[in-house]
Amino acid sequence: MYLTQPIPASPASTGARIKAYFAQTRLSLLVRSPIALISALVLIALVLIALIGAPLALETANFQSLRLRFFPPFSLEHGWIYVLGADGLGRSMLAQLIVGARTSFIVAGAAVGLAAVVGTSIGMISGFVGGWVDAALMRVSDIIVTVPSLLLALAVLFVLEPSIFNLVAVLAVSRLPIYLRVARAQTLELRERVFVEASRAIGATNLRIIWRDIRPLVLPTVMTVSMLELASVMLAAAGLSFLGVGLQRPDVDWGTIVSEGREYLTRAWWATVFPGMAIVITALAANFLSNWLRASGDPLQAGALAAATARQEDALK
Amino acid sequence: MLKFLSLRLTTSLIALAGVMVIVFFLARLTGSPATLYLPADASVEMMEAFNRQFGYDQPIPQQFAQFVGNVFRLDFGQSLYQQRPAAVAVLSAMPQTILLAAVAMALTLLAAIPLGTVAALHPHSVQDRLITLFSLLTASIPDFWFALVGVLVLSVNLGLLPTSGQASLLSWILPVATLMLHPVGVLTQVVRGAMLETLNAGYVQNARARGYSWKRLAFRHALRNAALPIITVAGDRAGGMVNGAVIVSAVFAWPGIGQVLVDAVYNRDFAVIQAGVFVVGIAVILLNFLVDLIYAAADPRIRIS
Amino acid sequence: MTAAAKIMQQPGEALIEIHDLTVQFRTAGRAINAVRGIDLSIGPGESVAILGESGSGKSVTGKAVMGLINAPGKVSGSVRFAGRELVGLSETELQDVRGPGLAMVFQDSLDALNPVFSVGEQIMEILMVRLGWSREKSRAEAISLMQQVGIDSAEKRLSSYPHQFSGGMRQRICIAMAIALKPQLLIADEPTTALDVTVQAGILKLIAKLQRESGMALLFVTHDLAVARQVASYLVVMYAGRIVERGPIDALYARPAHPYTRALLNSNPGSVSHWSQLHPISGNPPDKTMVFTGCAFADRCPRAVSRCRAEAPALRQVAPGRDSRCHFAEELLDAH
Numbered sequence: 001m002y003l004t005q006p007i008p009a010s011p012a013s014t015g016a017r018i019k020a021y022f023a024q025t026r027l028s029l030l031v032r033s034p035i036a037l038i039s040a041l042v043l044i045a046l047v048l049i050a051l052i053g054a055p056l057a058l059e060t061a062n063f064q065s066l067r068l069r070f071f072p073p074f075s076l077e078h079g080w081i082y083v084l085g086a087d088g089l090g091r092s093m094l095a096q097l098i099v100g101a102r103t104s105f106i107v108a109g110a111a112v113g114l115a116a117v118v119g120t121s122i123g124m125i126s127g128f129v130g131g132w133v134d135a136a137l138m139r140v141s142d143i144i145v146t147v148p149s150l151l152l153a154l155a156v157l158f159v160l161e162p163s164i165f166n167l168v169a170v171l172a173v174s175r176l177p178i179y180l181r182v183a184r185a186q187t188l189e190l191r192e193r194v195f196v197e198a199s200r201a202i203g204a205t206n207l208r209i210i211w212r213d214i215r216p217l218v219l220p221t222v223m224t225v226s227m228l229e230l231a232s233v234m235l236a237a238a239g240l241s242f243l244g245v246g247l248q249r250p251d252v253d254w255g256t257i258v259s260e261g262r263e264y265l266t267r268a269w270w271a272t273v274f275p276g277m278a279i280v281i282t283a284l285a286a287n288f289l290s291n292w293l294r295a296s297g298d299p300l301q302a303g304a305l306a307a308a309t310a311r312q313e314d315a316l317k
Numbered sequence: 318m319l320k321f322l323s324l325r326l327t328t329s330l331i332a333l334a335g336v337m338v339i340v341f342f343l344a345r346l347t348g349s350p351a352t353l354y355l356p357a358d359a360s361v362e363m364m365e366a367f368n369r370q371f372g373y374d375q376p377i378p379q380q381f382a383q384f385v386g387n388v389f390r391l392d393f394g395q396s397l398y399q400q401r402p403a404a405v406a407v408l409s410a411m412p413q414t415i416l417l418a419a420v421a422m423a424l425t426l427l428a429a430i431p432l433g434t435v436a437a438l439h440p441h442s443v444q445d446r447l448i449t450l451f452s453l454l455t456a457s458i459p460d461f462w463f464a465l466v467g468v469l470v471l472s473v474n475l476g477l478l479p480t481s482g483q484a485s486l487l488s489w490i491l492p493v494a495t496l497m498l499h500p501v502g503v504l505t506q507v508v509r510g511a512m513l514e515t516l517n518a519g520y521v522q523n524a525r526a527r528g529y530s531w532k533r534l535a536f537r538h539a540l541r542n543a544a545l546p547i548i549t550v551a552g553d554r555a556g557g558m559v560n561g562a563v564i565v566s567a568v569f570a571w572p573g574i575g576q577v578l579v580d581a582v583y584n585r586d587f588a589v590i591q592a593g594v595f596v597v598g599i600a601v602i603l604l605n606f607l608v609d610l611i612y613a614a615a616d617p618r619i620r621i622s
Numbered sequence: 623m624t625a626a627a628k629i630m631q632q633p634g635e636a637l638i639e640i641h642d643l644t645v646q647f648r649t650a651g652r653a654i655n656a657v658r659g660i661d662l663s664i665g666p667g668e669s670v671a672i673l674g675e676s677g678s679g680k681s682v683t684g685k686a687v688m689g690l691i692n693a694p695g696k697v698s699g700s701v702r703f704a705g706r707e708l709v710g711l712s713e714t715e716l717q718d719v720r721g722p723g724l725a726m727v728f729q730d731s732l733d734a735l736n737p738v739f740s741v742g743e744q745i746m747e748i749l750m751v752r753l754g755w756s757r758e759k760s761r762a763e764a765i766s767l768m769q770q771v772g773i774d775s776a777e778k779r780l781s782s783y784p785h786q787f788s789g790g791m792r793q794r795i796c797i798a799m800a801i802a803l804k805p806q807l808l809i810a811d812e813p814t815t816a817l818d819v820t821v822q823a824g825i826l827k828l829i830a831k832l833q834r835e836s837g838m839a840l841l842f843v844t845h846d847l848a849v850a851r852q853v854a855s856y857l858v859v860m861y862a863g864r865i866v867e868r869g870p871i872d873a874l875y876a877r878p879a880h881p882y883t884r885a886l887l888n889s890n891p892g893s894v895s896h897w898s899q900l901h902p903i904s905g906n907p908p909d910k911t912m913v914f915t916g917c918a919f920a921d922r923c924p925r926a927v928s929r930c931r932a933e934a935p936a937l938r939q940v941a942p943g944r945d946s947r948c949h950f951a952e953e954l955l956d957a958h
Contacts, residue, residue, distance in 0.1 A: 142328060143335030146605075147598050150560035151578070152339075155594050158582055159346045159353060235459045239560075242461045243567055245582060258462055265465060266473050273469070276462030283457035291453060517692070519733030526688055527748055527799065528720035531713060541738050617783040618737055 036292040039285040046282055050101035057081075057095040061252075065090035070268045085270040087261060093270060096257055097278055103253040104279070107164060108234040111171035115233075116226050118172070119179025124210050124218060126180065127187030134184075141177040149174040150239060157245040167246050171233055182225055186218045227290035231283035238279055254279050318613050318620050325609040329602045336598035340591050341384050345377075353587035354394060393592035398580065403588035406577055407596045414573035415600075417565070418558040420489070421496035426551060428501055433508025434535055437516055448505060455502030460561055464495040464568040483571065492571050496561040500554040507550045511543035518542070544615055552608035556601040636663035637806055637839050638687070642699040643709075645682050645863075649694055654910045656682040658863035659699065661937070664807065669833055669840040671854035671871065673847060673886070677907050679863040681729075684809045684843045688726050689716045704806065721752050725805035727829075729812040731792035735784035741768075741795050742780030748802045767798040771828060790821035794828065801832060807839040808832075814849060826852045847886055851875065859883050862908050862918035865937055869944040879946035879955050881923045917948070925950065 060081055068078065073085035073093070084093040126137040144152070153170045160166045190213070199209045238255030240246030242262075247253050254275040261271030344350040350373050351364035359367075368374045371394075372383050387393070393403040436448040468491065472480045479488045515521060516539045524538045559574060566575030574593065581589035613619045645657040657679040664670050674680040686697050689708060701708040703723060708716065728734040736744060742764055749760035761780070768776035771794040784792055793813055800808055810829060814822040830853045833840045844850050850857060850871065857871040859882065867880035878884040885903045905922040908914075916931035917923070923930065929949060940951040948954065 139328070139331045139335070142332045143339065146332045146336055146601050147339065147594055148557050148559040148601065150563055151594060151597055154563065154578065154582065155343055155590050156346070158585075158587070158590050159343055231457055235457075238459050239461055239564065242459075243563065243579065243582065255459070255461075258459075258465070262465055265469055269469055272462070272465050276459060276466065279459050279462065280457050283459075284453065287453045287457050291449070519728060519730055520736040522690055523726070523728055523734040523796070523799075524736070526690060526720055526724075526726040527803075528717040528722075528752060530717065533751065538736055542736070616738060617740075618785050621783060621786065 033292060035288050039288040039292075042281065042285040043289065046101060046285075047105060049098060050105050053098040054102035057092075057098040060092050061095035061099040063091060063095075068092075070264070072268075073270045073274075084274050085268065087257075087271045088264050088268065093274055096252065097254070097275060100252050100254045100257050100275060101278065103164070103247060103251060104234060104237065104255075104282070107167055107171070107237045107247075107253060108230055110168045111175065111233050111237070112226050112229050114168065114172035115175040115229070116179050116222055119176040120183040120215075120218060120222050122176070123180040123183025124187045124214055127184035128191055128206060128210055128214065137180070138184075141180050144174065145177050149236065153236070153240055154243065154245055157240065162245060162248050162251075164247065164251060167237060167240065171237060174236075175229060175233060178225060178229065179222060182221055183218050186221060187214055190214050190217055224290055224293045227286055227293055231286040231290075234279060234283055234286075321613055321619050322609060325606065329606055332602055333599070336595060336602075337385065337388055340388075340595050340598075341381055343591060343594070344587070354397075356397060357585065388595065393595065394588035396581075396586055396589050398584040398586045399589070403586075403592035404596070406589055407574065407592045410572065410574045410577045411596065411600065413571075414559070414562050414575065417492060417496065417562065417571070417573060418555060421493045421558060421561075422500070422551060422555045424493060425497045425501045425504055425554070426547075428497075429504035429508050430540070430547070432505045433510075434512050434540065436505070436509040437512035438531070438535060440513060445509075448509070452502035452506045455498055458498060460495050460498050461564045461568060463498050464491060464564060467491045467494065468568065480569075488569075492565045492569050495565050495568070496558055499561070500551075500558070503554065504547070504550060508543065508547055511546045512539055515539040515542040545612060548608060548611055548615065552604055556604050559597050559601075635665055637666045637668075637704060639663045639702040640683075640687065640700070641702070643683065643686060643701060644698045645679070645686050645691055645695055646698075647695045652911050655863050655913075656695070656910060657686065660860075660865055662858060662865070662868075664839050664841060666806065666839055667833075667837045668856065669830075669842065669854045670856045670858060671842040671844060671850035672858045672860055673844060673850050674860035675845060675903075675907055677910070678860040680843045680845075680860050681811050683860070684726070684811045684841060687841070688720065688724055688809060689713075690726075721748070721803040722805060724807050724809060725800040725803065727793070727796050727800045727808065727810045727813045729815050731789060731796050731816070732784065734796050735792060737784055740781045740783050741787070742782075745795070745799055745802060748799060752803055763802075764798075767802055768795070770801075770832070771795070771798040772824070773798075788821075789817050790825060793817065793825055797825075797828065797832070801836065801838075804836065805838055807841060809841045809843070810853075811843045812845065815845070822849070823852075829853055847875075859886070862914075863910070864918065864947065865945075866919065866947045867945065868937075869941075873944060877955055879940050879944055879951040880919075880948045881925055881950075881954065882919050884954065885922075885924075 065086070068082065068086040068090035069088060071078065071082055071086035071090065073083065075085075076083060081092045081094055084097065086092055087096070122137055126134045152174055156170045157166060187210075199213055204212075237246060238253065238258065241253050241255030242259045244259065247256050249256070257275035258272055261268070261275065265272050344353055349364070350371075351359070351367045355364060355367055372380060375383070391402075391404040391408075395401070396403045396406045399406045432448050432451070436445040439445055467478075468480055471478045471491065477487075478490055479485065482488050483492075512535070516535065518539070520542075521534055521538050524534055529538075562571075562573055562575035563578055564575070565571045566573060567579050570576070574597065577589060578593050580586070581593065640660055640662040643657055643660040643662075644655075647654040647656060660679075660683055662670070672680045672683060682691070682695075685691055687701055687703075687708070689697075689711065691697050697709055699709060703719060706719070708719065711719075735741065739747075742761070745764040745767060746757065746760040749755045749763055750757065755763070764780060765776045768779065773779060773791060773794055779787075784795075787795065797813075808829075813829070814825050817825065826849060829840070829842070832838075833853070840853065842850065842853050854871055856868070857874050858868040859866050859874070859880065861882050867874065867878065867883045869879070874883060875887070878887055882903075889903055903922060908918055908921065914934060916929075916933060917926070917935050920926040920930040933949070935947050935949045937945050937947045938951075940946045941955060944955075946954075
């Protein structure tokens with residue numbers, strides 16, 4: 001029992017290491033980085049509005065009024081809830097945006113979370129175990145990458161009926177390879193480090209080494225990538241809803257609202273522009289935050305360079 | 318070089334097999350392919366007849382064997398909507414998409430290389446920060462919304478550009494810009510990162526010690542080496558332009574693979590979706606292999622080994 | 623008195639005059655002092671070696687002379703080369719000096735050669751770009767340069783790429799590139815450190831021969847006293863970013879005037895007759911962010927007294943042609 005305890009070469013508890021990571025990326029300096037601070041506050045505010053506001057705004061969002069059809073924005077004539085105007089059915093744009101926010105955040109958050117957990121786990125196992133398991137898992141990842149993500153999602157959602165669950169599942173699968181490659185690459189590096197050798201010497205099992213020694217060190221990179229992915233997954237989900245295979249009424253996200261607004265683009269620009277702006281603001285805040293969070297290298301490149309790394313590895317063989 | 322290329326070719330063939338499996342199971346996700354291939358109002362008798370005719374009542378392994386045979390004959394069934402084989406519908410649309418993507422990718426590189434180089438030459442400067450801001454902004458704008466706002470402002474309000482069609486050169490501007498939106502920001506950052514690394518490499522410092530101009534250092538010595546990751550990511554994003562092509566056809570009614578797929582979704586034309594996934598998969602695999610060839614040719618360490 | 627010492631005393635004749643050269647790297651609010659004020663003159667045709675441990679600032683000094691210190695590094699002081707002040711010149715202005723004036727050979731030859739161009743292209747490029755020669759003329763000269771540095775069947779190997787050569791051959795190519803424009807001063811930054819001992823000797827002989835025949839001056843940066851002795855006639859010993867001792871190499875070798883030089887001699891396997899006489903220097907070089915009140919070597923010095931920690935010694939002449947930065951230099955000299 002005593003012998004299976006991590007020996008001194010094994011690093012401190014997970015909590016301590018995450019704390020150390022934040023100290024290292026200077027979370028305390030968040031306050032001193034205005035753009036990052038504003039981005040964080042914007043994201044928090046949007047999430048709060050989505051979670052608290054959506055149930056309250058639901059009824060208003062679905063309230064149709066012939067009198068308010070194409071009611072233009074920036075007027076308080078019908079109360080502040082119509083400050084962003086109304087759509088072709090006279091529904092309040094602001095109320096719809098609040099309701100759409102909740103769905104958009106749930107879909108993007110769930111897809112990113114699922115992809116991060118599954119992709120990172122597979123990536124760590126793949127990198128740690130190596131051999132044919134690694135080769136096989138990497139080929140599966142290659143196959144997912146081969147079919148452009150939107151096309152894959154389009155095809156799968158065509159077959160399955162549109163629902164939040166299916167949308168999340170499809171998005172998560174198409175984003176798996178990024179986490180898989182990032183986690184695998186880091187694990188390959190960490191595997192050689194002293195503390196892993198030390199853990200192995202005292203007879204720790206592979207899964208235990210992955211959990212105790214590797215996961216905490218892979219986590220920071222995964223968190224940075226996830227923040228970046230939050231933006232691009234939100235964009236992808238909106239795109240699918242825009243094409244009519246993502247969410248459909250009564251479920252509504254920002255992409256659905258753009259898609260509906262598009263029908264009267266020339267008549268009421270606000271029905272198209274505002275939901276898109278909501279996506280841009282959210283994605284920009286997430287992108288700024290991940291850009292600031294970056295520990296090493298550029299997060300925008302992290303996913304992009306996955307293919308480059310694979311090719312380089314083959315070239316060196 | 319042969320070793321590298323045969324390794325990459327093997328990977329490609331495995332990916333190809335994988336795409337076949339995906340396409341095969343796609344039709345079976347709901348359990349009944351007949352509901353996908355036949356019009357929504359088809360009777361039960363029609364479905365059973367369909368299942369018998371195409372072997373969907375056989376066990377799965379036999380179905381797969383038959384499916385693989387069909388794939389090699391490029392037989393994905395008949396398009397319900399277009400009244401011609403699905404593979405023909407998809408293949409005939411490819412050239413237009415390839416042309417559009419090629420123009421967009423060429424312009425993307427033309428923009429990303431100078432932008433990324435300027436950023437790398439002056440890291441943390443005002444220019445660098447502005448270029449990073451530009452990259453983050455492009456990554457934050459949904460392409461379909463960018464296209465719609467482009468139409469709204471430039472075509473509807475200002476009347477500068479046509480809203481659809483591809484007759485004049487002007488009508489290419491918005492579709493190409495939409496396709497460039499996401500790749501240009503990513504590639505700019507990739508160029509920046511790659512150039513930062515090569516500009517600090519020993520051979521560039523050595524070349525600098527020989528008294529060469531910064532242009533020669535950046536564009537001959539550093540860029541030539543940074544080209545390898547840039548080529549790879551450009552190839553990757555060129556394949557991803559099918560995503561953009563779908564959006565472009567949905568907004569601008571631009572002909573090509575995007576149009577075919579959007580119509581197929583709208584008309585519930587499954588055979589075409591299936592053929593589309595397979596043909597695009599093949600195209601991406603071919604593109605990847607082309608990039609492998611360029612990659613190997615560009616690096617003497619691979620070419621002569 | 624050696625030729626080197628003569629030139630030290632007549633700075634008017636110097637090819638390069640370095641005065642109070644300082645290199646500081648400022649990062650995240652910390653200032654790292656790599657070089658803390660160096661004075662050095664090198665005459666035409668003279669060969670000088672800078673000796674020091676890693677982190678002593680010897681390599682940074684060589685790069686600073688070439689103007690190759692990148693941000694966040696900051697260079698101050700003066701480097702006068704052939705009457706022209708180099709510190710503060712723009713990259714464009716430095717371009718004229720680099721090549722025909724100053725040339726450099728780097729430590730890692732694989733890293734120093736561009737992997738995507740053949741060695742022929744890289745040598746020819748210098749001649750075509752800097753001298754405006756034709757391709758044919760540059761090609762002939764490239765072959766001749768490769769022969770000069772001892773590469774067999776040069777014409778055939780012109781189209782080979784760096785990765786196809788051995789480490790020693792690659793370093794010869796780097797030397798060929800450095801001497802292509804017949805520089806007045808060649809700076810060699812540990813050119814043999816990455817090589818096998820057997821290959822080292824050949825490269826050192828080549829550098830010594832080229833220096834003798836062409837009459838160019840040589841600034842040879844190394845951590846190895848035995849290597850320095852093979853190519854240089856004058857030795858500068860650096861510690862913690864400063865010169866601690868300098869003089870004709872044979873004189874230093876016979877009678878060091880600084881405890882650090884003495885320690886280096888004792889830790890050098892080539893300079894003792896039996897391994898039991900080897901004494902590695904205990905302790906580590908000081909932190910580069912530190913500011914000294916006393917002698918930087920005091921903490922590792924076997925003869926340090928309280929004065930050494932309180933009062934910083936100056937670099938002063940302790941014997942004809944000999945300078946030392948030790949309060950007790952004369953005692954050390956007399957002890958031998």
